[in-house]
Amino acid sequence: MSQELSIRPLTQDAFKPFGQVIEADPATMRLINGGTTERFHALGTAETLGEGASVILNIFRGQPRRFPYSVDMMERHPFGSQSFHPLQYRPWLVVVAEDEGGKPGQPVVFLARGDQGVNYRANVWHHPLMAIGGVSDFLVVDRAGPGHNLEEHFFSEPYVIPEFQL
């Protein structure tokens, strides 16, 4: 019987082991451009490792996942961070896991608001993009460069994200 995963709200503190939550935090705000613009400063850091690596910006158009959903794998990018930011203010799911001896532990599922993005630090286990409720575009900042920047792990016993109400 697959273990059911609970869904919790995405907060900076809860997400700290995995990276940063990208949101308009008033504590980071500084007025610029003659007071016409609020700059929410340095919300995350793009990491790229290795000679010849670069930071790239992408748009991912995600198909909505259906629930109950079987989490049968996780992945990580050893040579760089990866951030996702929703472009249509639609909630989405963030699924991460601590590393346990080179494999992901039990996944942790966060419900992100439509104004919250995340930046996975390099080598953090996560599930590929999980759009919900409709086709959703995300601005994705990650790494291009030499080396195989993708490690996948498939669970012998998948976990399940049950149906849920927003």
Ligand SMILES: NC(=O)N[C@@H](O)C(=O)O
């Ligand atoms: N493969 C790819 O670029 N996307 C994944 O890394 C992901 O986390 O969605």
Ligand code: NI
């Ligand atoms: Ni990824």
